[in-house]
Amino acid sequence: MLRPGLAWVDLLMRFFRVLSVFAALLLFVGTARAQNLSPLAELPDYRRFDAWQGTITREEFTRRLEALYAPHGGWQAFIRIDPDAAVIRKTSVPLDDLYTLRFAASEAEKKPLPPVYWRPRAALPPTDASATDKPLAGLRVALDPGHLGGRWAQLEERWFRIGDAPPVEEGEMTLRVAQVLADRLRALGATAELVREGDEPSTPLRPADLMDAARRQLAEQGVEHPRETSGGAADPERQFSVPWTSDMLFTRADIRARGRRVNDVLKPDVAVCLHFNAEAWGDPAHPALVEKNHLHVLVNGCYGPDEVAKDDVRFELLLKLLNGSGAEELAAAEPVAAALAAATGLPPYQYTGQNAVRVGSNPFVWARNLLANRVYECPVVYVEPYVMNSPEVFARVQAGDYEGTQEFGGVPKRSIFREYADAVAAGLVERYEGRVSVP
Template identity: 50%
Template sequence: MEINEKTARILANRESQKFFTLRFAENDTLCKPVPRLWRGANSLPRANPKKPLSDLRIALDPGHLGGKWAKMEERWVQVGNSPPVKEGDLTLKVARILAPQLRRLGAKVSFVRNSSEPITPKRPDDFKDLARRILIKNGVPQPRPDVLDPNDSDKEKTIRWQSEILFYRYSEIRRRAVLVNTKLHPDLVLCLHFNAEPWGDPNSPTLTDANHLHLLLNGSYLQDELELDDERFEMVRRLLSRAYDQELPLADAIATAMAKETQLPPYQYPTTNSTTKVGSSGYVYARNLLATRLYRCPVVYCEPYVMNSNDVFAQIQAGDYEGTRSVNGRERKSIFREYADGVLDGLIEHYSKARK
């Protein structure tokens, strides 16, 4: 990419060496907006103070998959005979609690996923041939068909593992992006996730005392990522859409509200190679994730709670309930309502100010 005062010359296709020239407007009057279907807070009409989210289109994206798929994704942990913790089921429960609260404040709410099932029609077996080709290309001339056991050190070199990754990490997220971009057309996507620390042997997972919170926005692209034509294109498209101008103040507001609600410290990434801390709250990072890159609207990606922390594990086992209960020595809301309330308070704070 070559940038001067008047233009940016961007490589569009590496193989054909085709370039695209983006010409900068001389002033704001001559600037042509990039066509988009989402509306920023400043484009919405002034809101009723009792309904600060009126007419705002919000898509809830519960992260990962639930049910039988959670174990495949390795977002499943069970300690002893306790009910297993499945991130995809947890995030869906939060979304279902949050949705009616958003609607009461005037928002138009849709779900990117509203069951434990994937929305892509594809399944891992559909990717076996592609998985084999990828492994051979990456230096595994005779890839094994299957994983030996959950602790198999070479599982990433098997056709099964690779085909499952292609299914749930790429096909599923890209299918969600198609839904968001061609049918739902939200003004905002809220990606709801839970975090986790390494838990070692999945047959005997380790609980930790670590617990934390952070939020993610799209950004902080790596040089290797920008070598890919599609990622370079998507980065430029997001920059021109000005989605970031909407995302950052909103993410800071949600982070501040969630920190107050959960009393969690900010997560500190062990390396800054792929992340950049942004904003003023201390909880928000830029990172180039597939969902935040592909969804063509502002996206805020929430990552509170460590699922395999002693405290959170106890909260999850307590289930959902109204009011407060004593859990692990503290009087508190259910973890699902605590999560939803933190997000809701941040949205109210941001849009009440932005739509005055």
Template identity: 45%
Template sequence: MAKPFACHAVAWRKRIIRASSFLLVFLPIFPAGIRAADNVSVLGTHPRWRVLENYQETITHDEFAHRVNDVYCTHGFAPDLIEINEKTARILMNRETQKFFWLRFAEKDDGRKSVPRLWRSAKSLPPAKPGKPLLGLKIALDPGHLGGKWAKMEERWFQVGNRLPVQEGDLTLRVARLLAPRLRELGAKVFFARNSDEPTTPKRPDDFRELARKILIKNGVPQSRIGGNVLDPNDPDKEQTIRWQSEILFYRYSEIRRRAALVNFKLHPDLVLCLHFNAEGWGDPNDPTLTETNHLHLLVNGSYLAEELEFDDERFEMIRRLLSRAYDEELPLADTIALAMARETGLPPYEYPTANTTTKVGASGYVYARNLLATRLYRCPVVYCEPYVMNSKDVFGRIQAGDYDGTRNVNGVERKSIFREYADSVVEGLVDYYSRARGNEL
């Protein structure tokens, strides 16, 4: 699942999420002391605008405007943030000091300078050998969440009676471990952003208690509630406690930023695959609601909210990502993987109930742009998979059946284990995409 819940079915949960999003996403954090004037998001890093000098004259006016209007800034933004002129774009670096970055456009398509980047597009890879369509491709697998003993804390846990608990972080790791050897057989170099149920970050919730307290005070939460130690996952006031806030700072913000540091500074992959399972609101995790609904969608980066673009670091990261042209690779790749997953799983496309945070992109009908930490921070193409509603009756039964070879009768239908179906369909999509892009027609 992406962010608290992809689902919007349960009214009380909706309220909590909006409140918590406000608390954590829209609160500027000013670290004490130096450079207090930068408006940086939670645990964000100060933008290094000079890096963008490397992208001068690498993009035309029309391309830039199209990316801004149709992909990245589809919800609008304050007019002083980005001003697109005929030959340049003026991008706000810091509102307090009124500093701007000036991006010069290439005059014509054929006059563009080459785009500096560490990852390689499918077309720039050498031709593949027969049977090895992924030869030389570096893929980082990012199994979403932590699972294990952290699953309850990260609210990716539910249990029906005395059946096996469902923990998203364990399911995604299982898929990643099935996927890795398959991709290696096809010639890819495969890395893991996480390969255990322990966090990648060395931090723990206690390290964030002070920051959590500041966040709550700045948002006007009464002192009496701040100190509370709520354990009940159904308590609507839980996000107004230091405990809940310090936990989410640990398992989401700190953990994903740490994985991004690993990916960006050590692994340097050509592609990151974020693996998730979706859910609909399940209510009480000890007495969850099971639903008939089941669906599939994939995410790529884009669709920034006006409030998110106010943050200097998010705006910088958006512009850098736009200029790197990650979208040109991740969109057709996401579309191709989506179609393979749809074929294999038979799932219909998920339709977000509102267009408030996402924008449908691509041609498959399954892909949305959305600004998540993971889709934004990894500096290469990122495809974020969200198949299967874990608390649908069908998927729940398949998760309980576990992993197995071949096919079995589950819920009255003969089929593969859900983990192999997931892994197989991703492999199929990657093979489709890279075979075609590298000139090895299937």
């Protein structure tokens, strides 16, 4: 028999034990309702998929998923393909928060696709056969000059400088290409608009607003005591610091804001993301020049298992898969890549990792999941010609924009901006010209 004093202690111990079980339960329920979202992502609204019920067969759904969007697998943990429906986990936890997308029983029984803001080539108005100088009449194009340039160029690490020469800033170069290209496309009859007109960010957020978000992201990555200062672009440990992470979140926020502008305001039939490629250059004040130069063009696809596991990314993957933008992207990317290859003479870039996969029949075209080509819901052609830190491209960028040709290593070359813009325009003409009404 216990003495009375001990019985009290025992009771108290039991009380705390029960309390701790309750606390653990509450904590479990709390975390069990947490979503696995990318930084700055919104909760996906699966009701949007109601419009795509019965619009795709099981075979086509499976083919798009396995061949284009998730060729490395990983989707099986989140999407179950039944005979008549795909059962999709809306959240990572709880496991029973599911969305059921019914398949069409056959090609003949497919329901018509719901209206979207962009039109596939087959739904564009036919061109006037007598107006051969306007092959792009009726086409709406959004031109997205990659990055920001200007006062943001160093922050976004798209800036380097050699000696006393003016700095190379990718965001300024892509803007110049977009301006030349917009003029070309308008002359060909298209409506062409720029997603950004200068170096003003599309997002109202600034890096200083994203410090807490940066700390949360670093904690999620397992960085328990992140550095509060960063040594800048030459600091190899900068990705473990709060300033660097908030800068990167700012660039992501800007791309998301551009996505809202593309999807809600511009509503183009096709978006073209304009970039210049680079090889690692190390310290931007003393960059490495490399003798490599190459070209590739991206369509959306090749989501890795860790990306499919993100609740927002999985939703966006499925939206792209269902809305049919993939076939349109490939059909536009191939002639754009062919025109750029012919104009530049560059060899195809080869990815060696798992983050991209070759698709279609053109050796320059790859599928890769990037924020821009994922959140822009229309078909996106993402263009990556020229290595900025190769000696020839560096010299051509320093020469600026000019009429006619100038010699580089004894070879006459057009302005790199005009060569780039004219090739993309030629590729789009190849894709969209000759539309006739079917009687």
